[in-house]
Amino acid sequence: MNCEKSRDLMPDWIGQEIDAGELKELKNHLHACTTCRQELAQLSGLRGSLLSAWPDEPIPRPIRFEFDRPSPANPWWRFQRWPLYLKSSLTVTACFLVCLAGLSFSRTKIQLNQGDFSITFGEGTAEKAPASKVISADQFQSLLKKAVADLDQRQNLRWQELFQTREEAESRREVELRGLSSKLHYLETTQNLVWKETLLNKSYVESLARDLYLRTSQARSSQP
């Protein structure tokens, strides 16, 4: 064994976890090497100094818990410590199940018939579903005709509503157009009047200018 290997074993010696074979090898080396022997002696001495320098102390204030908080075994306490997404999803599921149980308890009947949604609480007022039965070809045809007639009637009503709406829109449009044409007429008349007035003003200004020119020229000719 060399000094390097000896130093590798020193932590095992200090930690008192050295096995018998390695201990024998180390001892053999220590007999021969003064440096390693001194180092190990110093480290062992330091170990003793450390132990005597810091003995166990009593705890200044004993720790005791007042168990006003719930125990970790309490399901509610455990639930509170779950992640938020888990808590919220479980709560929503629980609410849904409670609603479902309530509806089934009150014998609620929910129906969706040809687009008409109906909900009935309790057994007394609920409409019993017609029992299934075999019908003849004539009955089927008459039922079919009735259904087609119903459909036609509904379609006619829709058409009538549509026509009525269209007529109303057209009449409104006519009224608006009439109003617009009268406004245009008024605008045209007003513009004509303005135009005439402008022309009159222009001729008046021209006559004034001509008069002034004549007077000026007469005055110049009368001067010696």
Add this chain to the structure above:
Amino acid sequence: MALLRVTDQELVERVLQGKAEAFNHLVSRWEKKLYNYACRLTGDREEAMDICQDAFTRAYEQLSQLKDPGKFSFWLFKIARNFCFSRYRSGKTQVPLQREKEGEDAIDLENLLSQDHGLRLDSGRTFELQEMQLMVRGALDFLPFEQRETIVLKIYEGLKFSEIAELAECPVSTVKSRLYLGMAQLKKILTEKGQG
């Protein structure tokens, strides 16, 4: 006396069954050891007390997450260790951190002891036990957290290398290396100041 025969595992199971008072038995069983561990790791009694309180509170809150109730003490020490480490990282234990960065030449143990404990070291003096205690404790402050932790767990708590490695989450070889380096560093500091 009957309580002494009850194992940690049984006490943990009692707490999980809803008998919360059983946790106080666990506390009284481990508080002194945990306090001394935290005290040696931080070098501050008040801080060690706070860490103890926090570690037991955290242990109670997370007891249902403990996979092996038989390893309660190990788990508790790991919680306390994490608290110590986070306080060390957050800079609450400023003195060792700063001294460590300044390097070996800047270490002034005499100054540290005179500041912290009102003592003065004279050259060639034979130290009394109390002074030696202060000197060793002061020298521990100069070590990095990992080396100090390893020395505390090995020398004072008597844990095996494999247990320390599990606690510190590092290989056994690293633990041995930390112990050797820490001891060598301590020896150097104490020899220099003993001669000085």
